[in-house]
Every structure is written in structure tokens, then in C-alpha cells.
Amino acid sequence: MSEQLERVKTLIVGSGPAGYTAAIYAARADLKPVLYTGMEPGGQLTTTTEVDNFPGYPEGIDGPTMMMQLQQQAERFGTEVRIGMITAVDLSDEVGGIHKVTVDDSKIVEAETVIISTGASAKYLNIPSEQRLRGGGVSACAVCDGFFYKGQEVAIVGGGDTAAEEASYLANICKKVTMLIRKDEMRASKAMQHRVNSLENIEVRYNTEVDEVIGDQVVEGLRMVNNQTGEKEEIAITGLFIAIGHKPNTDIFKGQLEMDETGYLITQPKSTKTSKPGVFASGDAQDKIYRQAITAAGTGCMAALDAERYLATVESKETLVS
Ligand SMILES: Cc1cc2nc3c(=O)[nH]c(=O)nc-3n(C[C@H](O)[C@H](O)[C@H](O)COP(=O)(O)OP(=O)(O)OC[C@H]3O[C@@H](n4cnc5c(N)ncnc54)[C@H](O)[C@@H]3O)c2cc1C
Numbered sequence: 673m674s675e676q677l678e679r680v681k682t683l684i685v686g687s688g689p690a691g692y693t694a695a696i697y698a699a700r701a702d703l704k705p706v707l708y709t710g711m712e713p714g715g716q717l718t719t720t721t722e723v724d725n726f727p728g729y730p731e732g733i734d735g736p737t738m739m740m741q742l743q744q745q746a747e748r749f750g751t752e753v754r755i756g757m758i759t760a761v762d763l764s765d766e767v768g769g770i771h772k773v774t775v776d777d778s779k780i781v782e783a784e785t786v787i788i789s790t791g792a793s794a795k796y797l798n799i800p801s802e803q804r805l806r807g808g809g810v811s812a813c814a815v816c817d818g819f820f821y822k823g824q825e826v827a828i829v830g831g832g833d834t835a836a837e838e839a840s841y842l843a844n845i846c847k848k849v850t851m852l853i854r855k856d857e858m859r860a861s862k863a864m865q866h867r868v869n870s871l872e873n874i875e876v877r878y879n880t881e882v883d884e885v886i887g888d889q890v891v892e893g894l895r896m897v898n899n900q901t902g903e904k905e906e907i908a909i910t911g912l913f914i915a916i917g918h919k920p921n922t923d924i925f926k927g928q929l930e931m932d933e934t935g936y937l938i939t940q941p942k943s944t945k946t947s948k949p950g951v952f953a954s955g956d957a958q959d960k961i962y963r964q965a966i967t968a969a970g971t972g973c974m975a976a977l978d979a980e981r982y983l984a985t986v987e988s989k990e991t992l993v994s
Contacts, residue, residue, distance in 0.1 A: 677781075685708055687739075691972060694954055696749060708755075720807065722734060726965050761928060768949075785979040795914070797882055809912060814915070816964070818846070831857075835915035839851050852882065882894065890910070894912060920956065923935070932960075937953040
């Protein structure tokens with residue numbers, strides 16, 4: 673590893689709505705933020721063509737354009753945006769301590785505050801037809817994309833609480849929802865099961881998996897397979913929602929920050945403070961409930977304000993001591 677060392681006031685990890693919003697606020701507070709984009713510059717929204725629910729865009733906007741504009745806004749106030757991946761961290765336990773962050777296994781940046789905005793990745797089935805049609809009718813976010821299938825027939829894969837909740841959400845918008853559950857029972861809570869079963873336009877198929885998503889450019893149908901009998905059946909649908917879970921991108925913080933059993937970072941209530949002083953978490957990396965661009969942006973703002981207050985407290989203590 674090289675000996676290059678650099679000290680920054682605020683280092684932001686991730687370039688989704690949380691990271692760029694944190695950057696806008698941190699830059700305007702003169703924290704001179706440095707932001708590392710990671711492997712997906714612009715974050716999850718760069719994989720979607722239409723964002724209709726972010727306030728301020730009356731006609732909607734495509735994800736990549738929205739994220740480019742957020743980057744430009746962050747840069748306008750002096751954020752330094754760098755392409756690079758944080759590959760390791762050594763976070764201090766001390767108030768006023770310096771956090772060491774390794775970039776691309778080769779360079780160490782020392783940071784007085786760190787804002788984590790590394791997001792979460794939706795899990796997919798990883799079959800070729802599903803991957804090919806992502807963005808063409810295959811989605812991992814019913815709240816984001818359900819509206820585009822108003823009055824149409826769709827299917828959803830998964831049997832947990834999120835799948836049950838998303839199936840109920842879709843049932844309010846769509847004509848019919850077919851729910852595919854791999855096992856012979858639903859993992860969701862009894863209350864959620866009751867909700868699903870009470871909705872007439874949801875058809876639950878147990879012991880059923882996706883064999884192939886049908887369609888060339890867009891989803892036109894689904895071939896399902898019963899994993900007990902091997903029997904296959906095709907249905908016509910226009911949208912397929914995958915609700916089999918998310919994985920927060922927090923592996924590099926394991927053993928250093930408190931997280932729940934799935935890896936979501938734990939923050940103090942009504943704050944973005946993590947278990948280490950000077951380290952703040954925002955966006956999907958710490959939110960397994962809402963997972964929206966606007967909530968990610970909101971917590972990005974909170975993280976920058978929390979970092980600013982933290983630095984002010986540390987600096988005033990240093991002044992008193994000296
Ligand atoms: C297909 C799809 C459509 C969606 N549509 C909508 C919608 O219409 N409306 C809506 O509100 N929400 C939508 N969402 C959800 C929304 O995209 C997320 O809630 C939001 O992007 C979360 O923002 P974030 O900043 O927390 O993380 P992300 O957007 O996930 O960004 C995470 C960032 O962290 C970076 N990163 C990760 N690890 C590292 C590392 N080790 N070092 C450096 N950088 C790292 C990544 O490169 C990325 O830039 C959609 C999601 C998907 C997948």
C-alpha cells in the first residue's frame with residue numbers, strides 16, 4: 673500500500689440521493705466534503721427510466737438525469753466528487769478522533785467525520801430473462817414503479833412481510849396480482865397474510881417459482897413452475913415485481929459499527945449518529961422500511977447537519993482546552 677495520506681473534514685461514501693444531498697449541505701456549511709462515488713455512480717436511480725414521485729419534477733424525470741443534476745448541485749458548492757471505492761475503514765472510538773478510510777485498496781484518507789450513504793441492493797432471482805427485462809417491466813420496487821401498471825395484470829415474487837405489503841399495495845392499483853411463493857406457506861406475519869388473503873384480486877400460488885419471464889423488449893408474460901410437480905403454466909402480465917429482500921452495502925463496516933442482523937446500520941432515534949462518534953449514516957444503508965429517494969435525501973441532509981454540529985462541538989472543546 674502507498675504512503676499517500678490526506679486529511680479531510682467530511683468524507684462522504686456513496687453517490688446516491690443520500691450522498692449528494694449530504695454533500696450539498698456539507699459544502700454549503702463549508703465542511704469541504706470529498707465524496708467517493710463507489711461502483712455505481714449516481715446510485716440505484718441510475719437504473720430506472722422514470723422517477724415520478726420526487727418532489728419538484730412535475731413532469732417526472734429519468735433517473736440518470738436526476739442524479740447528474742444532484743451531482744452538479746453538490747459540485748456547485750464545492751464538493752469534490754471522486755471516482756473510487758472505499759475498501760476498508762478504521763473508525764475511531766474517540767470524540768474528535770480521526771477515522772482512516774482506504775480508497776481502492778491503495779490510498780488512505782483521514783477524515784474528521786464520515787457520512788455513510790452506501791445504499792442497499794435489491795436481491796434478484798438472477799435468471800437471464802429477468803435480468804434482461806430489468807427496467808422493461810421487471811422491478812424490485814412496487815412503491816416506485818407500481819403506478820406504471822395501473823389497471824394491468826402483474827405478478828410478485830416473495831412470501832415475506834415486504835412481499836405481502838407490496839402485493840397489497842399493487843392490488844390497490846392493478847387489476848390482478850399473482851403472488852408466487854416458493855414454499856408451501858407465507859413467511860409474512862399473520863396480520864399481513866390476512867391482508868393479502870382478504871384482497872380478492874390477489875391470487876397466491878404456493879410452491880411456485882419463476883421459470884422464465886416472457887417478452888423481448890418488455891414483459892409480456894410469465895412462465896411459472898410448480899416446484900413439487902414440475903408442472904409449468906404461462907400467464908399474461910405486463911409487470912413482474914421481485915420482493916425477495918435487500919442487502920445493505922455495509923460489509924466494510926462489519927465489526928466496527930452496530931448493525932442489525934441483515935446488515936442495516938443502526939442510528940440513534942431522530943438522528944443519523946452511528947455507534948462511533950463522528951460517523952453518520954444516511955439513506956437505504958440505514959433504512960429498511962421506506963427505501964425511497966426522498967427519504968434517502970432527507971437523511972442525507974440530517975447527516976450533514978449532524979456532522980456540522982459534531983465538528984462545532986469538538987472544535988469548541990479544543991478551544992477550551994488550549
Ligand atoms: C429500479 C429502481 C427504481 C426506483 N425508483 C424509485 C422511484 O421512482 N422513486 C423513489 O423515491 N425511489 C426509487 N427507488 C429507490 C431509490 O433508488 C433508493 O431508495 C435510493 O436510491 C437510495 O438512495 P441512497 O443514496 O441511500 O443509496 P443508493 O442510491 O443505493 O446509492 C448508494 C451509493 O453508494 C455507493 N457505494 C456503495 N458501496 C460503496 C463503497 N464501498 N465505496 C464507495 N461508494 C459506495 C454506490 O456506488 C452508490 O453510488 C428505485 C430503486 C430501484 C432499484
